[in-house]
Amino acid sequence: MEQRIGSSSQPLEGAGFDPAFIPGLTSPASARTEDDGPEKEPEVAAAQDAEESAPEPEETAEAASPSEPEEEADVDGPVFEASDRRARIVADHRGVRLSLDDQGCEFRWDEIGAVETETARFGKRYTVTVHTPDRRWYPIEIEAPARSHFTEWDTQLDAVLDAYFEEDAE
Template identity: 40%
Template sequence: MTQHPPPGPGFGPPPPQYAPTPPPHTPQPPYAQAPQPPYAQPPYAQAPPQPAAAGPDFLAVDKRNAVVVDASGVAFETSGLTVEFRWPEIRGVHYRASPDGKALMVAVVHLDGRFYECVVEARPRTRLQEWFPQLAWVLGHYRPMG
């Protein structure tokens, strides 16, 4: 049987002289404690769905992307990934036609200045002209000017 040398520094527990010692004035909790509450969910974890208050909503959808504006805020879905922005965290919402006139471009400006955009193809092209007044009305309901 081959004998291996003891592990080098960095392996195993630290020597006792390096173990942290508690401050003398702090009482140590007993080992048998009540169960700790579970860790809080990270901020990116999805919150359980909340019923939105009654109000108008807007939906533009194509094969890959979608834009939803409702009482809770603005949501973008792009290739199966959804990002939701609640009204209190939104600085502004902008929209326009794409340069070729075939899609709706919607942008959300976050309070911290970050900018998010979603592009939804309008098929038929006339649908774009239907979306503009609907989107303007819904945004005006939730974010009145002035």
């Protein structure tokens, strides 16, 4: 009797399992195998293109630095900021910014329908959920150093929401 190890089913194909199945959504996958090894030529070409198209450091510093201090100097309102090793939330005059690892999103105050906070019954997780008017929500969990930070964070976030969110609602 012959026995096979592993699954005998074939992998599924289609847009639900592979976004590259629809032309134009993503760049086509290379037909490399593990035996071929890494391709060096495209990386070198990409690095050369990046060097040629990158502006000089002096131009970048001059263009970026004048606008940032002016924005920060104009507004002296409350700011809420909380972070842990992976997640970060900042709420200030510009809106609410959430980031998790290398992903981030930003909401202006006119894009926000509600902001909800929740604390875990056990543990030290503080959850902030941003709700938008089109019925979408974006939660982020931050692990606090101690449960005593929850009340402090709630107070700071309420001060920011009172200062900026209520102004836009009126």
